[in-house]
Amino acid sequence: MNSDRRSVLGAGLTLSFLGATGLSAQTPPPSAGGALPPGLPQPVETIDLWPQGAPGMPARAPVEQVAERSTDPLVTDRAVRGIAVPRLSVFRPDRPNGAAVLLIPGGGYRHVVVDKEGYEMARWLAARGFTAFVLFYRLPYDGWAAGPHVCLADAQRAMRVIRSRHADFAIDPERVAAMGFSAGGHLCADLATRFARRVYEPVDAADRLGAKPICAAPVYPVVAMQAPHAHPGSRERLLGASPSAALEAAHSPDRNVPADAPPFFLLHAEDDDVVPVENSLILRAALKEKGIPVETHLFRHGGHGFGLRKAIGKPVAAWPELWREWARGTGLS
Incomplete structure (x- = not known):
């Protein structure tokens, strides 16, 4: 990896990740062990979503495992599975702008990607004043009682917990966005369309708060659950x-799509050979039919799973700033 690429991934990393009083780490962030790249801050602050443990634990509790998939010592590419304690990893900006983003990494509902669609985007956001919360959600094939609703339960709960803790993070509880990638894009879109669906029993005062994000950005999202456009692996592991x-x-x-869905930002590469671009197109059509504001960006090249690191040097690299400018118009920042 060259220095230019590392400078993009680590841009603006003069961030503060020290927890405030009473907000020290609970369940640690996922770790594969071993040395981590220098100069890339790792989160030290986490929030467990369920104070009494996640509901509907299977008879055999999942065992969390983290795999390091990168062979480059300067870049991590971790994936975590067997999540028994769903939680948020927190990235605080030095100068909060009052807005927050719930980040939902992908992984085909097989695992949850840690770095490429989680921490890297969180650092980018925090460097620009957003408080970023990376969601590590339960996976449906682990046998949770909620079945395919288990991921949505964690996403709804995450939005409510973030809002309940707004004073701790100097954020406006009304200015909380959602952004998700691939299968995490499916969960992001699911959250932004079924935020009012009751998928778990309330556990505390936070559950009296709304789960609707101010805006949603599903990035190269899985949307369809029917052939021919469904991503087979995501569909089977979810349903x-x-x-x-x-x-x-x-x-x-x-x-x-309900009549009161939030504004959407859709992003896809037309040469995506994993999740066909039609997934974003059918979601766009459904949003337009209901009169929901939707911004759509299609790029000729980019493939699947480009995030930040694989977009460098391509026109699709402009996408984070396109999102940021669009988000201003939604009231997020």
């Missing part, structure tokens, strides 16, 4: 091998 048409419809964000 099982042979889901009914009703179950497919219930978990297809384009089929569940």
Whole structure:
């Protein structure tokens, strides 16, 4: 990796990740062990989502495992599975702008990506004044009682917990956005369309707060749960091998857009050979049909899973600033 690439990934990293009084780390952030790249701050502050433990624990509790997939000593590419304690890793800016972003990494509902679609984007956001919360959500194939609703339960709970802690982070509770990637883009879109769906029993005062984000940005998202555009792995791990048409419809964000959905920012590369661009197009059409504001950016090249690091040197590298300018118009910042 050259120095220019590292400078992009680490831009603006004069960040403060020390927890405020009473906000020290609970369950530690996922770690694969071993040395981490110098100069890239890691989160030291986490928030467990469920104070009495996540509901619906399977008979055999998942065992968290973190795999390091990168062979470059200067860049980590971790993936975590077996999440039994869903939680948020917090990235605080030096100068908060009052806005927050819930980041939902992808991983095909097989695992949750730590760095490429989590920490790297969180550092970028924090360097620009946003408080970023990276969500490590439970995976449906681990046997949780909520089944395919388990991921949405964690996303809804995360939005409510962030709002309940707004004073601790100097954020406006109304200015909390959601951004997700790939399968995390599906969860982001699911949250932004089914924020009012009751998928878990309230556990404390935070659950009296709303789960609707001020705006949503599904990036190269999984949307369809039906052939021919569904991502087969995400669909099977979320819904099982042979889901009914009703179950497919219930978990297809384009089929569940309410009249009061928040504004959407959609981003996809037309040469995506993993999640077809039609996923974003059908969601855009559904949003337009309901009169929901939607900004759509399609790039000819980019492939799948570009995040920040794989966008460098391509026109698609402009996407974070495009999102930032669009977000200003939603009232986020």
